[in-house]
Structure formats: C-alpha cells, structure tokens
Amino acid sequence: MSDHGHHSRQWPLWTSLLVAVLFTLTPAPDWYGTLFPDINLRPIWLLPVCFYWAIALPQRFSVGSAWLFGLLLDVTSGGLLGRHTIGLVISVWIAQRFYLQLRQFPFGQQAIVVGLLAMLQQLLLLWIDGATGVLSKPMHYFTPVITTMMLWPLLFPLLRKLRISLHVR
C-alpha cells in the first residue's frame, strides 16, 4: 500500500471528465429539435461525473480539479468565466464531506442526491444568467435535472466498471 504513488493510474479519471465536457458541448442533432421543439432534455454531464469521482477517489479528485473542469466548460461553452464553477465546487465539497455515507446509498438515493446537487447548480446558473441579463426560459434550466437523475443508474455502474477494470487509484 505504500507505493501507490508510483503506479497510480489516473488517465481514465481525467478522460471521463473530458468526455463529460465534450458531451455537454456537442450540438444536438437536427432531429432532436424537430422531435422536442421547446424542451431541453439534455442531461447535465460534468456534475454527476465529478460527483462520482469525488465519492470514489476523494484523495485524487477534489474541489480544485472540479473548479478547473468547471472553468474549462465556461471557456468552451462561451459563457461568463465562473458560471459553472460554483455549483461544481459545492457539489464536490458535499460529496467529499459525506463520501463514506454516499457510497453506501442505493442507486435511487444517490440519484436523489445527484438531482439535488444538479438542481442547486441550475438554480445558481439561473441566478447568474438572470443577474447578467441573458436569461432564457426557467423551464430549460430544470428539465435537465430530471434526465440527469435518470442517467445516474447508468452512469454510476459505467464509471465504477471503468475505475475497477482499469485500476484507477
């Protein structure tokens, strides 16, 4: 156990976060607009992935890294710098405070926690966008929370499998 630092494999962790950013940025295909003309069903990707790594490897992934990835999303999505970072830092903070309990939760309860954190982040976004005058429909901020919660039971086993099979420590 003492020589963990020598061959700790971390790239799957950072790659999964990068993929979450890419999924957020990829434009929706044309058929999405025709199928769901005025409803935003695109899940929030970065927050649940951050949440997972914060409870699985709290010693590797912490608030600082979450802040950096939040900034990455701000830069690439073209919003104000700091738009996503507060919500992510608070989510990872809470996840780290209670990671031992959160690991024991069944999927359903974890999904609820993820949903609450996603809701917090969307509220913050709504508030920031409202204060800076670029507010769109409030509905568009909250429908993704539901899809994010529905995504969790798929995302959690996937990331878990990734972590265990690739020995991410």
Added chain:
Amino acid sequence: MATAYSQNDDKPLFPRGLSLNARAILLCLFSVILLGVDQRTDQLQPVRRVLSTATYPIDILAAMPSTVWNWASDGLSSRNELQKENEQIKRQLLLQNARLQRMDALYEENRRLRALLKSSSRLQSDVLVAEIIAVDMDPYRHTITLNKGLAHKIYDGQPLLDAYGVLGQVNTAAAMSSTAVLITDADHAIPVSNNRSGIRTVAYGTGKPDVMLLPHVPNHSDIKQGDLLVTSGLGERFPAGYPVAIVTEVKRDYGQPFATITAKPTAHVTESRHVLLAWHQLIDPAAEAAAEAAAETQTDSAEEAQTETDKPVLGQP
C-alpha cells in the same frame, strides 16, 4: 460494496495545505470575483483568448459528430440531387454576375463622387469565408465557433455575414478559432434603420432563430409589415447598409407609447454552414482628419504639378 473502493482511505485525505472547507470556500469566492470582473469589465478578454486557444482541440472534438454527419450526408447525396444543386448554383451565379456588372459601374461612380466630396470611403470589400465548427448547446444562447482566428486577422467585434444578410459579430477571437454571437441571441442588439422610411432603431434578438424585436419604435412611426431593416452603421460596429431583417408584424396599441414590432432575420441563421467575415475597421476621427489633411496637401502639390496637363486629379482609377 465499500470494499471495492481503493483501500487507502485511512490515509489523511489532505496531508498538506488548506482544509477541504477552506479550499471550497476560497474557490467559490474566487468564482464570484471572476464572474463579477468578467461581467463588468473587459479585463479578462486576454485570459479568455489564451484559454480559448488552448481549448481549440476540444471544440473540434465536440463538433466531430456533426462534422462526420455532414460529411456522410454529403457523400451519400445522390447524383441527381447534386446535378440539381449544380444547375441552381449556375443559374444563381449568372444572375449575380449580371448584377455585379452593374455594381462595378456603381462602385466606381460612388468612389468618384466620394472623392469629389472629400469624404473618407468607409466601404471595405475585404471578406473571408469561415466555417462554423460548433454551435452552442443552449437553445437560447446563439453563439457559434468559427475556424478562423487571430491568425487570419479576425478581431473582436468583427461583423459576420452570410449571403442574405447580417448574421452576428465576433465575441472573442482566439489564435485559430473565434466565437461569435448571432443577432438572434437573447443578449444581442443591433442598430438598424428602415430602408424605406429611414427610421433608426435597435433590433434585439429573442433567442428564437426567426424572431427579432424592435421595442423602441413609437406608435406613430412610419413602419409597416414587409419593410426591410438594414444596418444603420451607428455604433460603428457594423458597416451601414447591410440587410438585417424584414418586419413581420406591427401591432399598435395606442394605450402604449411604443408599437410591438417583430422582424425575421434575412440571414439564414440556422442553416448556414459557411459565413463571411467582413472587415470594417473603425476609422479614428483624429487619424482620419490627419490623413485627410495629408491627402489635401498631396492633392495641392499634385494639382500644382499637373496644372499644365489639366487632368482631373481625383476620379479615374
């Protein structure tokens, strides 16, 4: 279940530096400061430029699915379709060329008249074609990423056109790419004037790709459905005279001071894959005056030199 996690939980989580709480609070505070500074000032523009340049590969990767899709659909479009498109483009080219011939004459005439009036020419015909490599995921925020940047002399605030009208303006130019905001973005406003009556106003984006609003037009103004709105050139951001939108509806409620007017952008906001970047550099009044003075002395000396030949100094190319 917990056994599947890594076993070094017994190690102190943060053996060095600040505690988790302190770091979280500091990062949140820093984010708030960042937000405030970014919202109120332009000071973070260089930072954003550097970061956008560094993250350009991510933009490319994120655009990959749609790039592949476009490529595949181009490759699969039938011969028939291509032939039809080709015919159509040929016909269009013929029409445009005919129009251009007239334009050339008009351009020359305009240039001569301007020279006679000694007014500085603000017509800049330099344009560059750029490709849209990414579109913002938020349906209400209409920003796009282009594959041209500082390396191609793109500057912040540069007007963006397509074949049918004004499309938007560049927000941040990075080294090899730039982000642009469209005129239909809920946060965008563009000074326009009515091409028919000359009334000046401001057209706001609404977040919908085919609706713009003109909230500051008094009820009694001469504006009606079908009027073409062109850039007024005020604000010195967009060159004057480019089509922006066509008025779709004018509702006059005489209890209210302003009419409710909606317009539809002439540019094909959602369909363009290629856009034109136009060069319309601001002309500094002082520099302009100096340049004019210099031109005048030159003209004077030229006139002196050419008095015998009796040739018009200005005019012929």
